Amino acid sequence: MIISLCDSPQDVADLAAQRVADLLHDTPRAVLGLPTGRTPIRMYEELATRASDGEVDFSQATSFNLDEFVGIGVSHPGSYRAYMKGHLFDRVGITEARGHVLDGLAADPDAECARFEEAIEAAGGIDLMILGLGANGHIGFNEPDATLQARTHRVTLLEPSRKANAEFFDGDPSRVPAEAMTMGMGTILKARRILLLVTGSSKAATVAALITGPVTTQLPASFLQLHADVELICDTEAAAQIR
Ligand code: GLP
Numbered sequence: 054m055i056i057s058l059c060d061s062p063q064d065v066a067d068l069a070a071q072r073v074a075d076l077l078h079d080t081p082r083a084v085l086g087l088p089t090g091r092t093p094i095r096m097y098e099e100l101a102t103r104a105s106d107g108e109v110d111f112s113q114a115t116s117f118n119l120d121e122f123v124g125i126g127v128s129h130p131g132s133y134r135a136y137m138k139g140h141l142f143d144r145v146g147i148t149e150a151r152g153h154v155l156d157g158l159a160a161d162p163d164a165e166c167a168r169f170e171e172a173i174e175a176a177g178g179i180d181l182m183i184l185g186l187g188a189n190g191h192i193g194f195n196e197p198d199a200t201l202q203a204r205t206h207r208v209t210l211l212e213p214s215r216k217a218n219a220e221f222f223d224g225d226p227s228r229v230p231a232e233a234m235t236m237g238m239g240t241i242l243k244a245r246r247i248l249l250l251v252t253g254s255s256k257a258a259t260v261a262a263l264i265t266g267p268v269t270t271q272l273p274a275s276f277l278q279l280h281a282d283v284e285l286i287c288d289t290e291a292a293a294q295i296r
Contacts, residue, residue, distance in 0.1 A: 054264060054277065055284045058292055062252040065286050066095030069183065069250055072284075073100060074109040076181050084173075085116040086182035086241070087141070088193075089133045092250050093185060094140060101144035111145040115176050117169070119184070119193035120235035121155040123162050123207065131221030131229070132157055155205070155234045166205040166234050173240065182244035186251045189213050190259050190272035194235035197271045203239030207232060238276045247283045249274070254290040261294035 059065045073096075076083050087093075103109040118133055127134040134154040142152045153172055159165035173179060184192055189211065195201055196211045215229040222228035241247070251260055263274040264285070277283050 070099035090185040097140040104145040122230040123232040126158040179244035195273040251291040
């Protein structure tokens with residue numbers, strides 16, 4: 054794993070945006086895997102600015118989002134589809150046909166997961182998968198557990214994850230959907246390249262464990278040790294406990 058250490062969250066965002074811009078410059082039809090959460094917001098802001106300045110072109114790119122809540126759609130501000138439209142898609146011209154997000158309102162979530170997995174394959178697989186990190190070590194919504202599922206699947210969210218997402222649900226964790234759909238760790242590890250973005254001291258212990266600890270389903274992010282092309286872009290606070 055390559056570790057790119059940055060002075061600040063803004064530097065993390067700038068470097069991540071540069072990685073995306075470089076990829077789209079070399080491969081305009083690239084397939085991106087994209088995260089939600091607080092961490093990537095500055096990167097999306099930076100990409101939107103660069104797109105409006107004509108420095109990066111998303112017109113031929115395709116994207117697949119990591120995860121989505123079950124039971125809510127784009128009209129709910131807490132849905133990841135709404136997040137992506139607001140932070141990136143509408144600002145850089147990624148249409149609904151090219152910006153793939155699992156459909157939280159699908160009548161059959163299991164079938165939706167299978168369809169999504171097939172759509173990734175049909176697009177030729179993911180060239181660059183960008184990830185955030187849950188404080189409990191989750192990636193997407195692959196929660197710490199005795200076992201993990203490899204492919205896109207439906208999950209029951211753990212309490213810390215519902216709390217972490219409460220701000221878009223009137224600050225009330227009980228209003229956060231109990232279930233989500235997420236790419237599996239196998240889906241994620243099939244990407245040709247992976248960028249993991251982490252900022253802040255609250256994730257420092259998890260960062261150290263995912264790099265130097267054992268590969269364990271109790272820390273889904275530790276599976277990134279098995280991939281040959283992972284870059285961790287983090288700030289000094291997040292890196293503080295790496296030995
Ligand atoms: C969320 C998302 C993840 C995200 C993570 C970290 O619940 N499902 O994909 O990476 O938690 O979020 P944040 O960046 O806000 O800490």
